Amino acid sequence: MEASPSRRGTDLTIEGLAVAYGRTRVLHEVSLAVQAGEFVALLGPSGCGKTTLLRAIAGFVQPSAGRILAGGRDITTAPPEKRGAAMVFQSYALWPHMSVAKTIGYGLSVRGWDKARIAARVEDMLRLLRLEGLGARLPAQLSGGQRQRVAMGRALAVDPEILLLDEPMSNLDARVREGVRHELRALQQALGITAIHVTHDREEAMILADRIVVLEEGRIAQAGPPEELWHRPANAYVADFLGATNRLTVSDGVVMFRPEEARVLAAGATLDGPVFEGTVAHCAYAGGRWRAAIRLGAEEVLVDVPERIAPGVAVRLGIPAAAAHRFPDMPASSQRHRDYAEAG
Ligand SMILES: Nc1ncnc2c1ncn2[C@@H]1O[C@H](COP(=O)(O)OP(=O)(O)OP(=O)(O)O)[C@@H](O)[C@H]1O
Incomplete structure (x- = not known):
């Protein structure tokens, strides 16, 4: 499926990014140019710095060196809500006492939208994510796959230009995950949104991504289309x-x-x-x-x-x-x- 002409993703440029926690350097001089509407998977073993890179893009971690540009705008020091990015967490981070509809509309109420506009947007999201009729449910009343879609809905509701996904499928069982992968890819392409997806699962990275970035101890070991990495690994x-x-x-x-x-x-x-x-x-x-x-x-x-x-x-x-x-x-x-x- 081709991205629709109404694409709303933006390009993202990371230049010489370094991040340290205290004295421990976790990312070293990471540079990466992501095109608008591109789906990039960050792949690597536990501890290689994938989540840290994602969090730096989201604005939850401050880099010690380097720059991050979104659509040409320097967002290196911008607060998370001013970056045009939304993140889906591994744990989904759903609030147990908040209904599906409230959860999806949360970012909009923070942004001061009026109730009627929020309700209309939430309905759109429920339809888009095949959650119709579940707006009043609490997280405990949903399946794992539905919870994952609610977390997606909360991220997408604010109309982000960049979607940041931190192992969003790791809590799903293997069969559900298969389906969710294809849904996620179709959704991302239909919306034309730029996506950066963290995973340690190479098959997931292969299926989802236009380009895979393999990280090794805080450095990019290789970046390229899945087939290139498969047939011509750099090292x-x-x-x-x-x-x-x-x-x-x-x-x-x-x-x-x-x-x-x-x-x-x-x-x-x-x-x-x-x-x-x-x-x-x-x-x-x-x-x-x-x-x-x-x-x-x-x-x-x-x-x-x-x-x-x-x-x-x-x-x-x-x-x-x-x-x-x-x-x-x-x-x-x-x-x-x-x-x-x-x-x-
Ligand atoms: N808040 C923190 N304070 C100190 N060290 C941290 C912090 N967060 C992560 N680290 C360390 O930074 C390194 C990179 O962590 P990061 O979470 O980015 O890795 P990852 O590749 O996403 O791993 P995983 O797949 O296990 O989530 C690890 O060695 C980790 O222990």
């Missing part, structure tokens, strides 16, 4: 975080690849890409395929295979050239984050 950290969690040492560095992109070669078969000799350590059914752990000297990798291979069998492991990501070496930090990336 070992990005490759690992985007699923190329297998790593084999070669003479000039490492080769990294995804379990589903490598294959066990039949006798005599050739392949355009690196080939390794190994032994199957174990093999487990993973639903529709088998996942073999293959040992190559001191290293072990996981590879998806169509049929079970018995432990102890010698195999030739081939990685198609396009799936073999080569890097000089892998920083220790990427190893630390591996478990998290897989869990996410």
Whole structure:
């Protein structure tokens, strides 16, 4: 779906942004240009600074250096309500005793709108977010997905130019999340709003974003469209975080690849890409395929295979050239984050 001509997003420029909590520097010289109507996902493991960057854009955290511009206007020191941005929190931050309608209209009453205008706007929001008839309910009387939509409604009601989303789906179960992702993307495109979405879930980032910004310890490791990051990760950290969690040492560095992109070669078969000799350590059914752990000297990798291979069998492991990501070496930090990336 194309953004509508009535797009109301604005571009956002972040220049050399640094943020510290006390003496701990959390963001280092982050620069990023977001186009009007663009959906950007900030992706990275816990603690890399995603939320801090979002909060700096929202105005809840003051940077120690750098500038933030929205539509060319310097908003670095502007108060949160003067930035044209609205934030949806991970916890939704809904007030337990406030009805859906009151919650959605809250920002408007703060801005001094009269009751009739607020009521009309709230009705629009309820319709837009498929919450019709639920205006009188309290948060406890809603499903997780409905609560999430109420939080969206409260943010969108004030007609922001920039929507800031801090892991807004992390409290939804996996099946609900699937649907909500597509709804969110459709809504953002229909409104033409600029969106910045924090997540540690790479699939979520892939599905939602025009561009993914991978953060590593307060710095941008790579920024680009999902397919570019997937096929051409800039470094070992990005490759690992985007699923190329297998790593084999070669003479000039490492080769990294995804379990589903490598294959066990039949006798005599050739392949355009690196080939390794190994032994199957174990093999487990993973639903529709088998996942073999293959040992190559001191290293072990996981590879998806169509049929079970018995432990102890010698195999030739081939990685198609396009799936073999080569890097000089892998920083220790990427190893630390591996478990998290897989869990996410
Ligand atoms: N108010 C604060 N005071 C001190 N340190 C903080 C504060 N908020 C965050 N930090 C620290 O700053 C670093 C970055 O935190 P941030 O919340 O931005 O990370 P994140 O990438 O969003 O992580 P998560 O996915 O866990 O939310 C972490 O090391 C965190 O402990």
